[in-house]
Amino acid sequence: IQLYKAAGNEEDLKLAKLGTSPLDDPDSFAFNTSRLYAQGLGLVEVPLAYGHSFRVGNGTLCVGGAVKFIEAVTFDVRQGILVTSDTDQIQDRLENADKLSSGFGIDAGALYRSASGRLSLGLLARNINSPAFKTVIGAEFTEDIQVRAGAAYELTEHWLAAMDIDVTANETLVTGYKSRQVSAGLAYEGSWAAIRGGIMSDLSTQFGLN
Numbered sequence: 001i002q003l004y005k006a007a008g009n010e011e012d013l014k015l016a017k018l019g020t021s022p023l024d025d026p027d028s029f030a031f032n033t034s035r036l037y038a039q040g041l042g043l044v045e046v047p048l049a050y051g052h053s054f055r056v057g058n059g060t061l062c063v064g065g066a067v068k069f070i071e072a073v074t075f076d077v078r079q080g081i082l083v084t085s086d087t088d089q090i091q092d093r094l095e096n097a098d099k100l101s102s103g104f105g106i107d108a109g110a111l112y113r114s115a116s117g118r119l120s121l122g123l124l125a126r127n128i129n130s131p132a133f134k135t136v137i138g139a140e141f142t143e144d145i146q147v148r149a150g151a152a153y154e155l156t157e158h159w160l161a162a163m164d165i166d167v168t169a170n171e172t173l174v175t176g177y178k179s180r181q182v183s184a185g186l187a188y189e190g191s192w193a194a195i196r197g198g199i200m201s202d203l204s205t206q207f208g209l210n
Contacts, residue, residue: 035078035079036077036078036079037077037078038075038076038077038097039074039075039076039077039135039139040074040075040076041072041073041074041075041133041141042072042073043070043071043072043073043143044070044071044072045068045069045070045071045105046068046069046070046071047066047067047068047069047107048066048067048068048069049064049065049066049067049107050064050065050066051063051064051065052064056112057115058114058115059112059113059114059115060112060113060115061110061111061112062110062111062112062113063108063109063110063111064108064109064110065106065107065108065109066106066107066108067104067105067106068104068105068106068107069102069104070102070103070104070105070131071100071102072100072101072102072103072133072141073098073099073100074098074099074101074133074134074135074136074141075097075098075099075135076097076099076135076136076137076139077093077094077097078137079093079094096136097136098136099134099135099136101133101134103131103132103133104129104131105126105127105128105129105131105143106127106128106129107124107125107126107127107128108124108125108128109122109123109124109125110122110123111123117154118153118154119151119152119153119154120151120152120153121149121150121151122149122150122151123147123148123149123150124147124148124149124150125145125146125147126145126146126147126148127143127144127145127146128145130142130143130144130145131143142171144168144170144171145168146166146168146170147166147167147168148164148165148166148167149164149165149167150162150163150164150165151163158188158189158190159186159187159188160186160187160188160189161184161185161186161187162184162185162186162187162198163182163183163184163185164181164182164183164184165180165181165182165183166179166180166181166182166203168180169203169204177204178204179202179204180202180203180204181200181201181202181203182200182201182202182203183198183199183200183201184198184199185197185198185199186198
């Protein structure tokens with residue numbers, strides 16, 4: 001397609017060549033396929049839990065579990081930036097991109113404490129049943145099972161050392177990105193003050209320590 005511009009007067013009318021149509025130019029905005037992707041998930045959990053303790057050797061083992069009612073709000077919109085110039089349509093999609101749904105989840109955990117009370121070992125499993133929640137466009141957010149282990153040791157009357165690690169690599173809202181946190185720290189608790197410090201790292205990345 002060739003475009004022209006009329007110039008001159010009625011007696012001497014000339015056509016000036018403007019160039020090709022945007023539809024003939026692969027670099028024009030007419031072929032721009034930029035899109036907006038936005039996703040989100042908000043959860044409110046109401047648990048009903050039960051636990052019991054047992055004597056194991058010279059120590060104590062506490063086990064428990066919880067059934068959680070989960071209220072979820074998902075947000076999911078995928079909109080072409082230049083597909084439409086109808087701003088009302090874009091605004092309507094943004095305003096109607098959320099969906100309210102509900103489900104339930106199951107957690108379980110165990111804690112062992114030595115007879116002296118100085119050593120504690122714990123294990124927690126969240127969302128054992130992997131509850132899932134759908135979005136307005138039919139996509140699905142799944143809360144995969146998460147397992148975390150931890151240990152704490154009372155070095156002295158005032159000093160405590162602790163460490164936690166994700167046994168599982170956990171999904172995030174960023175597609176293809178997983179997180180597996182490990183952390184360690186020291187705590188001092190005096191009669192009038194407490195000081196805590198620690199380090200944390202994500203084993204699923206190469207970012208090092210925080």
